Amino acid sequence: MSQSFLDQVAHYARGRVAPEATAWSIGAAPEPALYQEAASLGLLGMEVPEAQGGRGFGFATRxxxxxxxxxxxxGFAMSLVNTHNIALRLCAPGLEGAAERYLPALLSGRMQACTALTEPGTGSDFAAIGTTARRGAEGWVxxxxxxxxxxxxxxxxxxxxxxxxxxGDSSGIGAFLVDLTAPGxxxxxxxxxFAQTSLGTGGFHLSxxxxxxxxxxxxxxxxxxxxxxxxxxxxTYVAAMCDGMVQAALDSAAAYGAERCSFGKPLNAIARWQAELEAAQAALAQARAATRQAVEQVAEGADAQLAAAEAKIGSVTCAQTHxxxxxxxxxxxxxxxxHPxxxxxxxxxxxxxTDGATNILKDRVARLTARKET
Incomplete structure (x- = not known):
């Protein structure tokens, strides 16, 4: 893991993203320059090989x-990583032509990208997607x-x-690279x-x-x-992101508690105030431990189904509670x-x-745990 890179990311997050995000929460949209600054740091190519214009880091750094x-x-972090993920996918063998065509624009922040799974009537049940691809005279339609x-x-x-x-046939599902400016x-x-401008949430019809x-x-x-x-x-990285949000909230509350006085003493010196901070810190420590385990398994290429699901459940629950x-x-x-x-x-x-509703993931964890125990 590159600490110098993470230090640069932290400086960018504090100095550029956080001040702008105050407007995004009430409907403003990120300026294109922010994406280009993220690109200059290498955030859009964190795991893209250096030979193809990326930084060549591993999953733990991502x-x-x-x-x-x-x-x-x-939202802004999710927007960046979704572009990153498509850039990384284009580095796979056999996609040299697509990489040559699209990687420069993706890595420079001039083009954003997305992964299109969810449909109006289909979310976690991926096998039920209704978008079709049929052979035509010139390829696929x-x-x-x-x-x-x-x-x-x-x-x-x-x-x-x-x-x-x-x-309904999961074995029949394919994935296609689609230019979203194309006819149809x-x-x-x-x-x-909930303001979602920094997520850039949207949809599209394919006709x-x-x-x-x-x-x-x-x-x-x-x-x-x-x-x-x-x-x-x-x-796994959504779990890490939830951990980051709780940490930011703790930092903000602690800083305010050190400055604001009530009944003649700082809020941080009041037992009830401090107890709430400590409860959040303890829950965050537990969530981070599960996140670290999942990160390690994903980075090693191990079967991370259970660890990833448990990490996401724990971190989301921590964030939604505290x-x-x-x-x-x-x-x-x-x-x-x-304040955040x-x-x-x-x-x-x-x-x-996102990436599996918590209630459905809990059922999945129960099944995976039972399978592991038998």
């Missing part, structure tokens, strides 16, 4: 960098809709998962009561989108397994946008159904 960035803003996609409203490139066989693609933004054979980046029979492996990594309690501790002061509480609380709820 998770650590995202933890730091999420402490400033979860895609039809369907993707929704709730990070970077979906402005990405230029997507890896789209589509059913090449009969609906119609994009739209998705907003909610007769024609792709050449080389656009297939994962053949049927391999795509389903590949996405499950990628989801283990995603669950961020509101820390806000309550702060009182109305915590509502000021210069409100945007992190919203992000923790979003994290709870």
């Amino acid at each position: 998770a650590a960098a995202l933890e730091v960035l999420a402490g400033a803003d979860f 895609l039809n369907g809709e993707k929704a709730w996609i990070i970077n979906g409203r402005h990405a230029g490139l997507a890896v789209v998962y589509a059913q090449c066989a009969e609906l 693609v119609t994009r739209y933004a998705i907003d909610s009561a 007769g989108v024609t792709l050449p054979d080389e656009a297939m980046v994962a053949a049927p029979g391999t795509a389903f397994k590949a996405i499950l492996q990628e989801i283990n990594a995603a669950r 961020l509101p309690r820390l806000l309550q501790l702060m009182g109305a002061e915590g509502l000021r946008p210069e 509480f409100t945007r992190h609380i919203a992000a923790a709820q979003i994290a709870g159904f």
